Amino acid sequence: MKLLGLLAVVGMSIVPCCASIRSEVLLNEGPDYRKKLVVEAPARIDKANARLKELTAQDKALGATDDEKRQSIFIEKVVALCERAEQLKLQRRYVEAGLDYNTAANYAHRIKGFQKDREADCLVDKAFCSYQMHRFDDALAELQKAQLARPVITDDFEFMANLARTQVATERFDEAIATCGRIRSRIKEIVQQSKTNGLPVEEVVYTFEKENSYIIESGARFLQGDGLTAYALWCQSSPARVYETRTFDNQQAVLNGAIARNPKDVEARLARARYFQKRAKERRASVVARGKADPSFNSGGLFNRIEIENLDVQSYTFDEAALSDFFKARTLRADAATMTGHFLSARNFNQNAPKGRSVSLQSLRAEESKIKALGHNDAGLMREIGLQLGENALALPDDAPTKREDLANATRYFSFAIFAAPNGADVADNRAQVKKLMSARFQMTPAATLPTAPQTALDWKKWGNTANSQENERVALAAYSDALALDPKFADAYNNRSSVYFTMGNLEAALEAASKAIAVDPKHRIAYHNRAAVWNALLDPQKASEDEAKAVQFAADDGTRAINLAIRARFLRDADQLPLALAEAKKAIGLAPNQSAEDKRSLASMWAIRAEIELEMGDDKAALASLQAAQGFDSKSRRAGFLMGLLLNLSPTTQTPNAEAKTMVEAVLPASGGIERQTFSELTERLLKNSPTLKGNPNAPLQVRQIVDLLRLYDMEKGL
Structure with missing residues (x-):
């Protein structure tokens, strides 16, 4: 995903073609008017949604031979999609707006007659959205498609300026310079033709377009390292600038x-x-x-x-x-x-x-x-x-x-x-x-007042646990130290210190404290589990799996043992020991209880872990069965739903993402927190790299882009 092109350096921005009139209105009316439009945008989006739903129903009701009526519906769909996209742009929701413009362009492509020209406008607006998301290569490709859809658009000054800016952003400096030259040549052609026809048109009419071309070319020249020419073009863009004092970097x-x-x-x-x-x-x-x-x-x-x-x-x-x-x-x-x-x-x-x-x-x-x-x-x-x-x-x-x-x-x-x-x-x-x-x-947490003076090491441990639950690590660590002062062989106090250090990022102290807990009590299951977490954080899944095996050994019941087995299966997967990881995942599922709602959610997670391993081993059929089992235990399992959507999207037999897969992905994302979204993103990349089946799909890059768009759609940051 391209975050930013060199337009950050020259400070240019692309102008949407269809939105130019609205942009002019916004400019004339000022920021208050824009705020008013932003406030009104949700209602306008709802209205467009309702209209699109109505048009879709009408389309479905038509017969195969009702071509004329279907053409009319296509035209209205283009209008409704563009209206919704305009409102989404006002809210800076460029991913969604771009998807709407793309759909509108597809409908416009199927329209017969002069209305077909709207395809080019939709593509230019889609280029605007791509540009805003800093996908400059995409923006350039969309502008080129617009040229093919309506060749005469290449004589449009606004289009040429947008093309030149995008060429600069994609570091096609010579092409940008040529486009700027074409703008000025086109101005001369128009003026000459007007004079030939006896019309009193002077170049001054096109002052803005001419100045703009010099500014864009100035940026291109500067980025080529030709500062003197860049400065000369900058001065040429406006006679008044010759008298301005400028420093030069x-x-x-x-x-x-x-x-x-x-x-x-x-x-x-x-x-x-x-x-x-x-x-x-x-x-x-x-x-x-x-x-x-x-x-x-x-x-x-x-x-x-x-x-x-x-x-x-x-x-x-x-x-x-x-x-x-x-x-x-x-x-x-x-x-x-x-x-x-x-x-x-x-x-x-x-x-x-x-x-x-x-x-x-x-x-x-x-x-x-x-x-x-x-x-x-x-x-x-x-x-x-x-x-x-x-x-x-x-x-x-x-x-x-x-x-x-x-x-x-x-x-x-x-x-x-x-x-x-x-x-x-x-x-x-x-x-x-x-x-x-x-x-x-x-320093971010105040000192705590003890409700009663702790008398024993256990009292100090309990007080430390209370402070830790309130995110007061300073008091928690002090309390565990006091507990150890009274009982130097108090394994729980060492173990809890390890947890606090781990939360604070001090992995060296966390590892040392967990190791002391194990030295004092060699059968301390939680200490082994905590030390495994430290090794995992240090990116040593082999040592993590070894410590988690000890946690499995000293588990007090089958339910706890199943959880530790599932965690070990993940560590083994990260250590590329896939057959052993799959065996541990199967053991976990076989031991896990199936009584309470919490038990069922835990089982769903275990089946999803098994599916991840099966996917990496290239067994799509087994992975699909495991995911269906996971959803049987928890129909709202976000991990299982996402994996199901991913599998259906990226199977080599799937040429384009299907509706079922898209629905699954959309269903799991809105409720997902930031960490889970991160997990989904990493999981997608990992499976594409390691799964023999998925990485063999030549259509995967395009489909991953669409999945990433869906991920970004629900990213709370609405970032790039």
Whole structure:
């Protein structure tokens, strides 16, 4: 998924063709009128939904020979779909709007006569939505389709400007320059034809189109590294600009030129991305300093509209420009270093991202998992991420909803660095960083007043459990320490300390505490289970499965043993021991009780785990049977429903996603939390990579894109 193209650097945006009149109205009426339209949008969407439902019923009622009436219905469907898409765009719901425009274009393609021209308009509007989602290659393809649908559209000034902007965004600079030249040539042609016909038309009539072409070409030239020509074109776009004093960023021009000469040079991309990060940091410091000096200063406006290349071409932030280059570098070379740059850049960008442009948490979590998988043994890389995330987390106010988890996440990266290089030069500072981050989290919770003075180690443990349930880790750890002071062989206290450390991200302390609990009580099932969780977090599924096997051994009843077996099956799957994983999943299902509603939900999860393993082993038939069994125990099982939809969508025998699969996917997503959405995304990628059946489907990439669109549709962040 393309997050951002180089338009972040030159500050251009595509203009929807059909929406141009509405855009002009919005411009003339001002922000209050736009707010009014946004408020009215839900009602308009409901009205369009009702009309589409009515038209669908009419279509179904028609006979096979009622072609004329069906043509009329197609025309009305195009109108209703475009109206709904317009309202969705007002709400910045570009994924849904794009899907509506695509459907409208398909209906328009089937219309006979002059109304067929609407297909091109729908495609241009779909390109607008793709552009807003930063799918610039898609936007360019849609504009090219529009040209095929209505060739004369290539003479439309607005279309040519949109095409040039998109060509810049996709780094087709020479093509963009040629398109800008065509705009100016077309103006001359029109003027000459008018004079030939005796009409008094002057070039001044097309001043806006001409100026716009110079601005777009200026950006293209600058991104090619030709700063002098870019500046000359910028001045040429308006005579008044010749008298303006401008600074010129020579360093960025050099970096631009290196990329333009070799667009696949990853190191050149990374160099410019780091330059943008440096400029972003300087800009943030400047904004903070100015805000302190002038309390009335509104930094938000500066963050949203700043000069990236000092040619007065407006854009968003340097963070957004860095994000663009890191994304491209990651596309060219997907390794831990490029992913890390992109991940950190996206986190920085999200802190001040304009509404509708933030990178979704789902996307960030999926990328973070890849970084850990690829680079968890690289102590330097893990430390770099920890330092950046720690700095960001510490800067947040204590009442920020994400601060606690952000501190824990940064702590985890320092834990990775410690395990990757336990004798490394930075290990002492890594532990100091862990201590600092934990201390910051402690400061977020007040000291607790004891209701009664604990007398025994058990009393202290209970008090620690109460504090931990209230997210007061500082008091909880102190209470467990007091319990151990009274009873140094109190295994439960060690085990509970391990849980607290694990939650806070201190994996080294969590592992040590769980190991002490096991040393004191070698049959402590929960301690083995907790230590397995730590090993799993450290991406060592083999050790995790070994500890979970001990948890299975010391389980007190079949129900508990079944749960531990199912968890071990997952660890074994991650360790690529699929036959053994499947055997453990089958044992879990055989032992699990089937009495209460909770029992049935647990069984549904076990069947879903079994289905995942069967899918990776290439046994679609067995996986389908397992998923049906899971839904038999829990018809609302989100994991089983999603896997069923995935299987039906991506089977090689399925050429296009079918309605049943789409319904299943849509049914499970709205109620899913962020972590589950992350799991779905990772699961899709894992199965496509490992399942012999699914990865053999040549249609999978397109179908995955549609599934990802559905995932994004219900992403609470409505991000990119």
